[in-house]
Amino acid sequence: GAVVSQHPSWVICKSGTSVKIECRSLDFQATTMFWYRQFPKQSLMLMATSNEGSKATYEQGVEKDKFLINHASLTLSTLTVTSAHPEDSSFYICSAPPKAAPGGYGYTFGSGTRLTVV
Amino acid sequence: GQQVMQIPQYQHVQEGEDFTTYCNSSTTLSNIQWYKQRPGGHPVFLIQLVKSGEVKKQKRLTFQFGEAKKNSSLHITATQTTDVGTYFCAATRSSGNTGKLIFGQGTTLQVKP
Numbered sequence: 633g634a635v636v637s638q639h640p641s642w643v644i645c646k647s648g649t650s651v652k653i654e655c656r657s658l659d660f661q662a663t664t665m666f667w668y669r670q671f672p673k674q675s676l677m678l679m680a681t682s683n684e685g686s687k688a689t690y691e692q693g694v695e696k697d698k699f700l701i702n703h704a705s706l707t708l709s710t711l712t713v714t715s716a717h718p719e720d721s722s723f724y725i726c727s728a729p730p731k732a733a734p735g736g737y738g739y740t741f742g743s744g745t746r747l748t749v750v
Numbered sequence: 751g752q753q754v755m756q757i758p759q760y761q762h763v764q765e766g767e768d769f770t771t772y773c774n775s776s777t778t779l780s781n782i783q784w785y786k787q788r789p790g791g792h793p794v795f796l797i798q799l800v801k802s803g804e805v806k807k808q809k810r811l812t813f814q815f816g817e818a819k820k821n822s823s824l825h826i827t828a829t830q831t832t833d834v835g836t837y838f839c840a841a842t843r844s845s846g847n848t849g850k851l852i853f854g855q856g857t858t859l860q861v862k863p
Contacts, residue, residue: 666850666851673858674855674856675838675853675854675855675856676793676838676853677853678850678851678852681850725792725793727793727851729849729851737781737783737795737798738783738785738795738796738798739783739793739795739851740795741792741793741794742792743791743792744791744792
C-alpha cells in the first residue's frame with residue numbers, strides 16, 4: 633500500500649529557532665500534500681495544501697510566513713515552522729490524497745511529528 | 751466553510767457493549783470517510799461511503815450514509831479493547847475524493863476490560 637514517511641517523529645527546539653518537517657511519498661508520486669496540526673485531545677485542523685511546482689495554499693488564519701511549505705519534488709513536501717514559540721507546540725501531520733496514492737480511496741497519512749518548543 | 755459535526759466527544763463502554771458515533775453536516779456531502787487514530791498514532795483510513803443510504807460492514811463495524819447524504823454513523827458491535835482510539839469522520843471540501851479533507855471533532859472510545 634501507499635506509504636508516506638514523515639520525520640522527525642518528535643523534536644524539541646528552543647523558542648525562536650526553526651524546525652523543518654519532511655514528508656516523503658515512498659512508493660508513489662504525490663503532486664499534492666495536505667498539512668494538518670492537531671492539539672491534544674482535538675481534531676486535525678487543515679493548515680495548508682502543498683502543490684508540486686506551485687505555491688502552497690493556506691487555510692484562513694494560518695500565517696504563511698511562519699509556516700513555510702515547499703513541495704520540492706513529486707515525492708517530497710516540507711513544512712518549516714519558523715521562529716517557533718511554545719504555542720506552536722503541537723502534532724503536525726501530512727497527508728496525501730488517494731489519486732496520488734494507489735490502492736484505495738483513503739488518504740494516506742504520515743506518522744506525524746510532535747513538536748515541543750521550550 | 752463546510753463543517754462536519756461529530757458526537758459524542760467521548761464514550762466509555764464496558765468491553766462487549768456496543769458503540770456508535772454520529773456525524774452531521776449542514777450541506778450535502780459528496781462522500782464521507784471514516785478514520786481511526788490510536789493514541790499517539792496517525793489516522794488510518796477505514797472506509798469511504800459515497801451513495802445515498804449506503805451501508806458497509808467491516809466485521810464488527812457498520813458504517814451508514816444517510817439518505818440525504820448529510821449524516822453518517824459508525825457502529826461497533828461488541829467492543830473489544832483493541833477498538834480503543836479516536837474515530838473521525840471526514841469529508842472532502844470539493845467534489846470527488848481528492849480535495850481537502852475536513853475532519854469532524856472525533857469521538858474518543860475507551861473500552862474497559
